[in-house]
Amino acid sequence: MIDLLKECEGAKQIAISGHIRPDGDCVGATMALYQYLTKAMKGVRVEVLLETPPPVFADIVGASDIITEKREDTVYDVFFVVDSVPDRIGFAYPYFQRAKKTINIDHHISNEGGICDLEYIVPDASSASELVYDLLDKTYIDTELAKTIYTGIIHDTGVFQYSNTSPKTMRIVAQLLEYGFDFPKLIEETFYEKTYLQSQILGRTLLESILLMEGQCAVGVVSKKTMEFYDVSSKDFEGIVNQLRIIKGVEVAIFMYEQDTLNYKVSLRSGGRVDVSKVAQYFGGGGHVRAAGCNISGTYRDAINNLTAQIEKQL
Numbered sequence: 001m002i003d004l005l006k007e008c009e010g011a012k013q014i015a016i017s018g019h020i021r022p023d024g025d026c027v028g029a030t031m032a033l034y035q036y037l038t039k040a041m042k043g044v045r046v047e048v049l050l051e052t053p054p055p056v057f058a059d060i061v062g063a064s065d066i067i068t069e070k071r072e073d074t075v076y077d078v079f080f081v082v083d084s085v086p087d088r089i090g091f092a093y094p095y096f097q098r099a100k101k102t103i104n105i106d107h108h109i110s111n112e113g114g115i116c117d118l119e120y121i122v123p124d125a126s127s128a129s130e131l132v133y134d135l136l137d138k139t140y141i142d143t144e145l146a147k148t149i150y151t152g153i154i155h156d157t158g159v160f161q162y163s164n165t166s167p168k169t170m171r172i173v174a175q176l177l178e179y180g181f182d183f184p185k186l187i188e189e190t191f192y193e194k195t196y197l198q199s200q201i202l203g204r205t206l207l208e209s210i211l212l213m214e215g216q217c218a219v220g221v222v223s224k225k226t227m228e229f230y231d232v233s234s235k236d237f238e239g240i241v242n243q244l245r246i247i248k249g250v251e252v253a254i255f256m257y258e259q260d261t262l263n264y265k266v267s268l269r270s271g272g273r274v275d276v277s278k279v280a281q282y283f284g285g286g287g288h289v290r291a292a293g294c295n296i297s298g299t300y301r302d303a304i305n306n307l308t309a310q311i312e313k314q315l
């Protein structure tokens with residue numbers, strides 16, 4: 001285990017970053033670490049360098065301090081990479097490269113480590129938020145910090161539904177609930193609630209989805225044209241891939257949207273028989289056994305053919 005406060009001793013400038021297109025766990029883990037360090041290390045400049053999180057996370061304490069682009073060439077004394085490998089942090093990467101000390105806190109099985117000075121990479125952990133909790137001096141936890149970690153955990157466990165939820169996860173959650181916050185509201189507003197437009201795009205994608213491999217694989221695609229027509233972005237697709245995965249008989253779900261012309265961002269979900277992190281890694285991406293992603297160039301037909309060839313190998 002890493003002694004966070006000891007590792008930050010003497011530091012004047014600290015940065016915290018996470019992966020591009022941050023999800024609930026990424027936002028929860030980075031913001032929990034931010035709240036903790038600003039509270040425990042008075043007088044130290046702590047900055048979160050992260051792409052703008054989805055609007056549902058705007059109420060997290062400190063979210064308005066997030067730096068979403070940067071021009072100064074700050075050299076940080078300590079740089080944390082949370083819920084990601086270092087080369088997936090987007091605009092923050094040059095700052096990572098210049099930092100004096102680097103620390104990686106992650107739970108992706110595809111993260112092979114060996115890049116940062118210090119690492120806490122635990123693929124069995126439910127979430128990066130759970131790992132941040134592990135490393136905290138618990139006396140600094142307050143209601144807002146508890147809520148922030150809780151938010152991260154519910155997002156990466158699908159509200160305690162996925163197999164990454166362990167007895168330890170639930171023990172941590174029990175500790176967090178002691179702080180007393182409106183968790184049903186938090187779950188509804190950050191996890192389940194969708195705008196009307198998001199519901200429409202979900203409906204349309206399901207309606208147009210196709211089943212392959214005798215119903216074991218479901219595929220949903222959103223083209224650039226459709227994104228422009230509905231005026232939606234990647235933030236509006238959260239949950240679509242899970243909806244495809246829970247179709248009866250489906251072992252692997254593929255959701256892709258056209259990020260750039262003839263370049264698809266792919267999300268993969270598995271019921272457990274297929275290790276989709278391996279499939280994603282084959283295409284230069286990564287993730288977990290049951291949830292992973294990558295980018296694929298070409299037409300969507302090519303992308304589907306290439307992906308299903310890799311999936312079929314495992315089935």
Ligand code: 5GP
Nearest residue numbers: 267268284285286287288291292293294295
């Ligand atoms: P999602 O499908 O929700 O975007 O991502 C599922 C999981 O795979 C997340 O843990 C995410 O961090 C990871 N992931 C998604 N896309 C990529 C990628 O392009 N590269 C890597 N290394 N991981 C990814």
Ligand code: MN
Nearest residue numbers: 025083128156
């Ligand atoms: Mn995560």
